[in-house]
Amino acid sequence: MAATRSAPRPAIDAVRGFNRFYTRQIGLLGEHVFESPFSLSETRVLYELAHRDGPTATDLGKDLGLDAGYMSRMLRRFEAQRLISRTASPADGRRNHLRLTTRGRKAFAPLEHRARVEVGSMLGRLSPPEQQQVVDAMSTIERALRGQAADRAPYVLRPHQPGDMGWVVHRHGAIYAQEWGYDEHFEALVARIVADFLDRFDPKRERCWIAEKDGAIVGSVFVVAKSKMVAKLRLLLVEPSARGLGIGRRLVDECVRFARAAGYRQLTLWTHSQLTAARRLYHEAGFTRVRQVRQFSFGKDLVDEIWNRRL
Numbered sequence: 001m002a003a004t005r006s007a008p009r010p011a012i013d014a015v016r017g018f019n020r021f022y023t024r025q026i027g028l029l030g031e032h033v034f035e036s037p038f039s040l041s042e043t044r045v046l047y048e049l050a051h052r053d054g055p056t057a058t059d060l061g062k063d064l065g066l067d068a069g070y071m072s073r074m075l076r077r078f079e080a081q082r083l084i085s086r087t088a089s090p091a092d093g094r095r096n097h098l099r100l101t102t103r104g105r106k107a108f109a110p111l112e113h114r115a116r117v118e119v120g121s122m123l124g125r126l127s128p129p130e131q132q133q134v135v136d137a138m139s140t141i142e143r144a145l146r147g148q149a150a151d152r153a154p155y156v157l158r159p160h161q162p163g164d165m166g167w168v169v170h171r172h173g174a175i176y177a178q179e180w181g182y183d184e185h186f187e188a189l190v191a192r193i194v195a196d197f198l199d200r201f202d203p204k205r206e207r208c209w210i211a212e213k214d215g216a217i218v219g220s221v222f223v224v225a226k227s228k229m230v231a232k233l234r235l236l237l238v239e240p241s242a243r244g245l246g247i248g249r250r251l252v253d254e255c256v257r258f259a260r261a262a263g264y265r266q267l268t269l270w271t272h273s274q275l276t277a278a279r280r281l282y283h284e285a286g287f288t289r290v291r292q293v294r295q296f297s298f299g300k301d302l303v304d305e306i307w308n309r310r311l
Contacts, residue, residue: 038111041066042074046100046108049084051158053209053254054097056089083107142214154245155218157254160208165194168220172237176298179240180274183299193234197224205231205262209254211238211247218242221251223259226268231259233269236278248278252285260311267311273303282307 038046044064048055055063061071075098078084083104086096100108123131173187197208202225211219218239226232233255238248259267271278273292287307294303 041070042078043111045071045074045078046083046104046111049098049100050105050108050112051156051212053157053159054087054099056095056097058095060098078104081107155211155213155242155247157209157211157250160210164208164210164217164220165198167217168194168235168237171217171220171239172235175237175240181300186298189298190235193222197222205264207255207258209251211242211251213242213245219247219251221255223255223262223267229263229265231262231264231267233259233267236269236281243277248281249284252281256285256309256311264311267309269307271305271307273305279305279307282309285309 041064045060045066048060048064057071057075058068060066061068066074075084079086081103082101085099085101087099089095089097123134126134169187169191172190173182173184176182176186197206200206205225206223208222209220210217219237219242221236222234224232224234233252236248236251238251256267267287269282269287271282273279279289287309289305289307291306292303294301296302297304
């Protein structure tokens with residue numbers, strides 16, 4: 001077994017000194033975070049649950065480096081306080097997916113707000129170029145220390161949050177214009193779809209997934225109700241920089257899983273014939289093309305397609 005190398009003493013002292021400085025800056029020296037009833041470890045778990053879609057306790061413990069027994073006790077406390085819920089995995093009944101309840105999201109919201117205010121205030125004392133220097137330096141530290149760990153997920157999925165719909169509209173408009181030449185009418189259609197989703201959102205029967213990589217949004221997809229027994233998969237998108245990681249396939253699989261669990265009998269979608277990568281994902285996920293129509297839309301001659309999947 002190869003011996004573990006140690007850094008020189010000055011480097012170790014410098015890192016420890018920076019850690020002490022930074023924890024003071026962001027208010028993590030007290031027993032509870034931001035004068036809340038939660039410890040740092042509890043806050044980290046709540047953050048993950050707020051920003052990921054149904055992780056398991058094993059996933060959380062592994063990603064956060066927390067002892068399994070400690071994690072189990074923490075989750076039992078959260079359940080007793082009605083902050084979280086557990087749902088058995090459709091694929092494996094021995095695994096439970098964890099999610100924040102409405103009460104849990106209300107408890108976490110002040111922490112999220114306070115953290116954003118504190119960091120915003122800290123960076124606000126710097127000029128824009130200095131802010132960018134700080135962000136770049138932090139990214140450099142994260143990349144260097146993270147390395148290429150094979151067991152770290154390259155992306156995470158989470159439910160939608162305020163501000164996400166603006167990204168969905170913007171990136172659909174920009175990417176479809178760049179890659180396929182669609183005009184502004186396509187962006188207008190996406191804006192109407194997301195506005196309707198927010199206005200009519202039923203969390204028991206509808207869902208939006210946002211994919212994040214290294215803190216940046218890189219993908220999205222929606223399941224919305226069409227009728228009591230039929231759901232629609234809408235607005236699947238993966239950023240060009242994040243393609244090849246399996247994000248699109250995972251997003252489609254999540255739609256199928258959720259629609260089945262919500263009691264729908266069929267999942268349907270609308271696409272165009274030239275979107276070959278998306279059509280391949282739909283075919284691999286069990287969808288079948290049931291109709292196609294030629295028409296002029298979004299400034300292009302297109303072939304509209306309807307694909308269905310029985311659940």
